[in-house]
Amino acid sequence: MNEQKDEKWLDELISRSIDTSEPKFDAEQWKQKYPGEFQALVERGARRSPAGRFGVLNIVMRSRIAQVAAAAVFIIGVGLFIAHLDQGGQQQSEPEQWTKSPAEMVTSASLRMAYNRGGMEALEEQCDRAARMLGQGLLSMKDVVEESNG
């Protein structure tokens, strides 16, 4: 109660004793009074403007969410690039192995290429593939040679 009483008479006394009317800022007067300081502020922007093209990026990258989003986009991009490379590799190697007819696969040139690529194992594998495509069982090297010589 006493505190409330204090508030009222004291508030009135303070308001009477000090000039507490709201001061108004006059921007034009201030600029005239401090031309050097204001000019320095404005010119700083003009000096910065050549690098302004990086301004938007700088502002965006200050946000944590933007940083995480940028990192996610980068990772997804790298992932897609690697997947694309793998697919390209498969697409390149597949035609050699699967688009050939069984007859082409057992020509001497084709068998030589298989041998050069992976030795006897690759040669056997190519023969097996050709046999599978013809719907026969496994083909031995002997069969192949006999077949080749007619």
Place this chain on the structure above:
Amino acid sequence: MAQEPDSELVEAAANGDGDSFTELCRRYYPAMVAIAHSMLGDRHLAEDAAQQTFATAAVKLRQFRQTGQFAGWLAVICRNTARDMLRSRKAIRSIEGRPATGESNENAVCESVRAALNKLSAPAREVVFLRFYDGMSYEQISAVLGISEQAINGRLRRAKKKLADYLRRDGYGEARL
């Protein structure tokens, strides 16, 4: 219309936008005058100090990094400016400070209130001036001083209680008004 946040204005001002800077000045001029007034005890000098504060801020804006606490940063510059002015004014005050003869009762009351205000600690006096300058809200004062509204309320209550005690001791109180 919603007020543009300080952070956006500061960012624009730091990039050389003069209008954004003067908008910030307009926003915090009363608070800076109140702070300087609480230290200097003179309204005109306080206005000079507030304007000098903005001049210093215009030059040093590049050094300011924490965009959220711009008002607090300004308040620090304002206190330093007022302190410098106070130092250079002390010699003059000793000549000017002689009490005038034949002053009215009203003047005597005002003088007592000012004397009582001077007895308060600087932070307490500052919060009283900020509160009384056009009835600044606790939220506004909180932004300038960087303390919670509860802390401001407590500081203001203690300051007013002390003021009331000083004035009663000098023979002033609700009965004499």
